[in-house]
Amino acid sequence: MASFRFKKSRLISIILALVLVGGVILDYMFDLPATPEVVLLKRSSDIGALPDMIVSRTCSQLTDGSSPVDDHGNLNVLVWNIYKENRSDWSQALQQFSQDRQLVLLQESNLSSGFQLWLKENPRWQAVQAHAFSVLDQGMGVMNLSEYLPLSSCAYLEMEPWIRLPKSALISYYPLSDQQTLAVVNIHAVNFTLGIKAFRDQLGELTAKIRSHVGPVIFAGDFNSWSEERMSYLHQTMSELSMTEVDYPSPDHRKQYDGYPLDHLFYRGLILNQAGVAETSASDHNPIQASFSLISAQ
Secondary structure, three states: OHHHHHHHHHHHHHHHHHHHHHHHHHHHHEEOOOOOEEEEEEOOOOOOOOOEEEEEOOEEEOOOOOOOOOEOOEEEEEEEEOHHHOOOOHHHHHHHHOOOOOEEEEEEEEOOHHHHHHHHHOOOOEEEEEEOEEEOOEEEEEEEEEOOOOOEEEEEEEEOOOOOOEEEEEEEEEEOOOOOEEEEEEEEOOOOOOOOHHHHHHHHHHHHHHOOOOOOEEEEEEOOOOOHHHHHHHHHHHHHOOOEEOOOOOOOOOOEEOOEEOEEEEEEOEEEEEEEEOOOOOOOOOOEEEEEEEHHHO
16 A cells, blocks of 8 residues: 555656656747737838838837729638748749739748748738737738728737637728728637537627727638537627628538538628639648629729
8 A cells, every 4th residue: 555655656746847847848939928919020121131020019100001902893802820830832832822912811820940041032011910829930920911090900819728828819900092991800719618608708809899990800710610509699799790601612621620621701881703722732721712892893
């Protein structure tokens, strides 16, 4: 019996030691901001230079709104979980998919030296990221790419209950050529939960911010809608906002789990011209592409 107690005590000590070491390693690898941060990657005034990186508070006023995001009433949008740029062909794929877009909404973007180099080689784009956390000094989170910066952007974080790393979202406002303002919500929803409380809380905070917005809205991203309960709540929430989901052609190539698609693009106050999902090996998700027109342009 004494031997058994000794072995049990030793096992507990080993487990506690492993937990402690694991915690030290995680603290070394991961850095979480005390409050949500907006990271701006602005086109450098020096030709051929890396973009200027500016880290600011939760909500930031970025431009005076003199340059509309649409192209003479047309707005082409890309929505893509880029899988932290882990696959070797991500840069070529991003260049291809974004070629005729005015707005690119990325999830799991990684502010690595490789991504900053991509921005340098594609100086058309400027970026706004919600800094969720850093891994070895590389910032992770959702990101918007556009030729002209939004009027303002606010970052939002929701902690994953189990893994204790936050998921992120951005709410950004872009001027349109018809003098309206486009509200854009880019979300990477919480994933690892038993119920939907954290999922509901995250969506609730974002929808409360745009519920009273006057003007067009795009609400898109990786919603991690992998269950009937999540899917039902998502569609109920979007319906309450008078949002419509784009029509995906058959077969639907969006990433699915147990038959439920994870990625979505909802809109209101715009005319949908076309939507599709491109297949790619550059990520574990396939990108959604949609083309809209301003109602005033018709």
